Amino acid sequence: MSMSFDSRIRAKSNRAKDEGSVARIMKATEILLQERGHEALTTTAIANAAGLNIATLYKYFPNKYSILVAILKQSRDVWLKAAERSVTSVLAGSDWRATMEQIIDFAARRRRDQPGGNALRRAVQALPELQSYYREESLETAAFLADFLTARGGLDPTRAMQVARVAVDIGNSVLDLALFNPSEDPAVWIAEAKAAVCQYLTPHLEA
Amino acid sequence: MSLSFENRMRAKPNRAKGEETAARILEATGMLLETQGYDALNTNRIAQAAGINIATLYKYYPNKQSILIAMTKRNRGDWLEAAGQSVASVGAGADWRTTLEAFMDFAAKRRNNQPGGKAMRLAMRISPELQPFDREETEVTASFLSKLLVERGGLERTYADQVARVAVEIGTSILDLSLFDQSPGDEVILAEAKAAICRYLEPHLSPNRPPLAAASGPPSQP
8 A cells, every 4th residue: 555656566576576486396296206216305306496596595494394384276177166066066966976077077187287296196196295285185175075975965064975985085086096006997997986986975975 | 243242231121121111012002992982182292191201202102103003003913814714714624604793803802902992093094194094905915815705705806805895894994883983893893894704705705605695796897
């Protein structure tokens, strides 16, 4: 409000510059991750690849984990919106099984297309700092499914959350099998994740 | 062979002593895991708790990971024996569902009733050095189930291997929910792990049992 025209201009261009640096850091991290894996990932390597000074990198991110979490968060909003849409569409009358299968396809595509791809997923598996972020996201996903189990299956909220967490865990862990069995067709794990999740949920939804 | 009587005498008590020290190290590690968790674990604390010199500890184990691996391997024998027995008893006519549930009880006990069992499991899950051992165990366990799926369910070998890996992964991963914050509680988790695995395997092992059998089948029939 009290800023002069001049300083507003400066503030704006600084923000634009900040965004540009953050985007460059994240892009460089994604590329390094894909090319060399998370084991070789260091802030120095990232700063080099982004063409930035290491001190500049630390202005935005305290360590490599915070960069990886920022990358994971990029696709989180889209994912949670998709989860919410699925719930809405089933409540509006769509077949729950078909909708569940769609959301599992969506989850599989998200892993495949995510910047850093499987390398990022592997980093999540291997780094405790990312595991806790990922568990948080799983809980958020489960909350949508729990609402649905309450609305459609008549489960009480506590029970609905238990079942939802187990279902989300089944989906995630079966899709992760693609990481450990790179020689096999990933479609196998997607199909089995659908079967396992739907069969687990059936008694609650088709009583 | 070429040892004199005297040497053999000395070698024997030393070996016994060595085994005892190694066992004490593992026991102390279990106790520390139970009371302080994986994060607080280090070789100094282990040596102290075992009442031995740190140099003695390093004679047996180069680092804490190798101690954890030794602990895993120690009870792997019992584990694989239980898996083998389960498959054999279903082969001999026992109900697959009851047998599988008993095996899951065994899996839960291994984590919950053993000193440091949960912390150990957490370490296997989050430590990159230990993950390969965890994978290996998962795969061996799956190979038992795969055998059952071929013999009893008539599945083709490749698909049986895949289904078995999925089932073991589901069981392990659901039981692991109890390691983290906001856990629904061990009993709920065990019951859900059993339900999830049995429902997943049902179309393969009891294909004629309606109505749950009416679920999506394998991705592509070979």
